[in-house]
Amino acid sequence: MPLIEPEWAKRYGRKVQIGKVPGGKAAVRECAEEFGRDGQKLLAAAWAADAPSRLRMLRQVEILRQVWIHQYHCDREGYLRWREGTALPPTALRFDSPYDTDAHYCVKRDVEWSGYRVHFTGSCDQDLPHLVVYVATTIAPVQDGQPTDKIHDDLATRRLAPAEHIVDTAYLSPAHIERDQRVHGITLLGSILAGNSRQAKAGSGFDKSAFIIDWDNEQATCPRGATSASWTKLHISGHTDFQARFADSDCRPCLDRARCTSSAIRSRSVAVLPRLLQRDPDA
Template sequence: MLQVGADGYRLLDALAGAGSPPLAAAAPAVAVLRRVWARHFAREREGSPPAGTSVRLRPVQGRRPGDRIESPYGVEARFRAKSGTAWTGYMVHLTETCDPNLPRLVVHTGTTPANVHEAMRTGAIHAGLAGLDLIPSEHLVDAAYVSAEHLVAARERYGVILVGPARPRQGWQTREEGAFHVTDIAVGWEHQRVRCPKSRESTSWRAYRDKASGRPFIRGGVSPAVCRACSAKPRCTRAGSRRLSLHPRAEHEALAGARERLESDEGRRLYGQRQGIEATISQGVRRFGLRRARYRGLAKTTLQSVATAAALNLDRLAAWFALRPLAPTRTSRFKALTA
């Protein structure tokens, strides 16, 4: 492997030399080779003659995560593992209507390399729908597309109410009965105070930015001396004192509102309409080959996704005009036995 690495660098040096063919160093295949070698190999002595250059493998933690070229023939395809499924290629995001007593039609498709997380596409989907004058008043999405920032941005930029399950709360309090949750702590935004369920107010309040993401947060905490003397401390925190990391006010209130909506009967009925997209994905995969890219490259795969969505719409319109009923939800054999 080290010999292959040294040979690759020797080839790159020769292509960049004065005697190489014109424009050879700028060829697409050379650019791919340079990117792959920069990810997997490193020279021990930079600037040394090619013949005397030694090569070592880069440690895994020193490589950029998730952005490796998987094949020189499909340089835009990326690897992804999700819910027990692993593949190399792309990811398709579908948006369809779900109005009652009307055919469900796909109104937007978005195709990205597989390693692009769904959370990165929420704003792009709304921008695409707005450009088509198809922006909805309510958008039912999977949990991967929901965050505090998305809830605020969708409402402020496009007037869209983003409906979907927020990320679950973390911490041992969520798993222990009788423990105090974050929702049990009152936040006084005007006075910059938090109040615990035992009416103890915080003694600290400061804004900060997360070093990794750069997103703003607020940290408020109660004095350790106050917490230690509290009889309810075992139900509240296992640390010296309870310290909370809060989103800014707009994001905090939007997240609380989204969770409250889905906990209501009306919210659950509304969100229940989103399950139709699973049938759309199944139909696209089983009847129109949605899960297999027919061509190489992101541009051609995007075109395939658009063509698949058009075929889905034509099939559904034909079924609508022919009064063909929707197929019933499949019942597993195990469920049929227990019925």
């Protein structure tokens, strides 16, 4: 039985744009799963016992194998199914084109693209030429703030570390401020991202800034004078934070509960940075 079927010439003889298949979503899925079965047939032949082992070492075959892992799965009955939506692997793990396996899909606010993310560092000294001194390229899903430390490490290696570095909010965090000042003597300048709690966004109620933090005694004091009942160490995104939680016996009868928390059951908790990171870097 021939491996290549006559219908394949019609099916793949021209560029396929699966999103333009007539018949709606069901027709698109049917078409995608037909493609999947064809690809599965090729992969099965490449991994057959009598197939030359060098066939499986070809880059094209390996890319096909990875694409099929990303895009398809077998259901309980053993039928090949097309992955959609949340069934797909994270964008950082799946490439978006067999022609460029480093290109990944990404969405930033209202912009969608497939490819990379590029970070430029330039000089802005007065009375001197403004030059691009460093370019960092990452896969698209890497968030803007993630390369901050590496950018400064590389600049320092090239003896280009600035005394001050003005950055966008996304590149700035208390951890970056502390680390880059300590390791490279770089002062990061920019606007810290505003609090994203309900209270901070609304500009009313008790956001984090309304609480007094006592690191020595590992306690937080709320605006009504109650002290936290627990202090828990957390590890978030590679950094150590703390969570101060208040007792139910203090929160439930509190007259300001609605201004403090929207939960009808749980008591208020506050995320706290380590003392060194919480301190104002300009102080």
